[in-house]
Amino acid sequence: MKYLYSCLLLLMVLGLCSCERKELFSHEELYTAPTHISADWQGQSATASALQIRISGTHQDIHLDTLFTLESDATATLALLEAEYHIIAWHDAANVSFNGSLFHLSIGEDGLLREPSHFCAAESTVPVNPEQENRLSLKMYPQTRMLKLSLNVDKGSPELITGIEATLSGVAAERSVSGTTPRNSTTGNIRLNFTQDGNTLSAGHRLLGIASGVPQELTLTLHYSEGEPQTETYNLSPLLTTFNRFDVSGSTDMFTLTGKLSLYQSVEEAGISGSIEDWTPGTETDMDANGYADDADKADEHELITH
Structure with a gap:
């Protein structure tokens, strides 16, 4: 009886782990999918010629965290594992620094905030679906x-x-x-x-x-x-x-x-x-x-x- 109870408990734990995995993946083996990433300026003029794109996996089993440069009117194609990803797009702007989550204005010698130039950025959490082409359009919004x-x-x-x-x-x-x-x-x-x-x-x-x-x-x-x-x-x-x-x-x-x-x-x-x-x-x-x-x-x- 004690052995049967232990087996049942083990099956319950395995079942919970399996359910957690199925929330992210639909099968045991992970597949990659071609993923096309571009900037959507939503009808406005691009505020820079190139963007910095940072992609990181939101699940603990996905260790991807990469940074690359993309021309503002170009499309990058990556082979990503089926998962959910957090994506940030931004570009350099006068008198502004970026620490990965916040934009900061610089301070002049007079102690006053310096004026930023006009710039845009995007942030999105998106899924990559397996065995199909994925297109991720990053909607660029004004930050000033x-x-x-x-x-x-x-x-x-x-x-x-x-x-x-x-x-x-x-x-x-x-x-x-x-x-x-x-x-x-x-x-x-x-x-x-x-x-x-x-x-x-x-x-x-x-x-x-x-x-x-x-x-x-x-x-x-x-x-x-x-x-x-x-x-x-x-x-x-x-x-x-x-x-x-x-x-x-x-x-x-x-x-x-x-x-x-x-x-x-x-x-x-x-x-x-x-x-x-x-x-x-x-x-x-x-x-x-x-x-x-x-x-x-x-x-x-x-x-x-x-x-």
């Missing part, structure tokens, strides 16, 4: 978005402003390939450089995203032709709640915050003051998708306002 601040002078003359200093806090310094910013992730500040075009003062900066759990505060100092500079801090957090909803469509690459700037000049004593009201979030479809960061001619077209 352009933030534009636009101040429209509706009262007073923009010539009363001789300089602007602006910093924004609560900016994400890291971002996962899947597009999330970890709640306890590193944050930082950026500097915004304003230009003037008629009655409009605007600044653009590309971001990995905004950080969650911390406020986004704009500290703005206006220098006037008369009187002392004026510094104000604006909480932009409620207006930026949808900023991290990136899209492959170029129409949403630019996220715009527009405000009305009123300038007041006293007739009794020297001095000017200003106030910004009616902040309005939105997107722009008539702007270059690469934004000011990728257009060196913007500074030549408009007057740069610095102090």
Whole structure:
């Protein structure tokens, strides 16, 4: 009886092991299958000429973990064992490093986050089926978005402003390939450089995203032709709640915050003051998708306002 019990227990263990194996493989012997891997840019322009592709098996019996380079418009054909694989595709971008799971922005000597260039990445977990050709299209998604601040002078003359200093806090310094910013992730500040075009003062900066759990505060100092500079801090957090909803469509690459700037000049004593009201979030479809960061001619077209 004791021998029969031991045999039954052994059969149960073998049965469990067999069931676990059948979840991944349909037979005892593993087969390989030709697997074609390419990038799917989803109608957008490729943001690099070549990609880094990393493939690793998700099952403990699959020890594959390989990294190779693929031209952005090419197809790689690999002979992979039938299994499930985790695939990441990315490319180099200015002021960005990648540790295998998170993109990190570099920090300048001034302690501010440096601006990333426009880039895309993909992450997917896919099965490879045996005895058939497999085609894996890696959907490339944007990892950055352009933030534009636009101040429209509706009262007073923009010539009363001789300089602007602006910093924004609560900016994400890291971002996962899947597009999330970890709640306890590193944050930082950026500097915004304003230009003037008629009655409009605007600044653009590309971001990995905004950080969650911390406020986004704009500290703005206006220098006037008369009187002392004026510094104000604006909480932009409620207006930026949808900023991290990136899209492959170029129409949403630019996220715009527009405000009305009123300038007041006293007739009794020297001095000017200003106030910004009616902040309005939105997107722009008539702007270059690469934004000011990728257009060196913007500074030549408009007057740069610095102090």
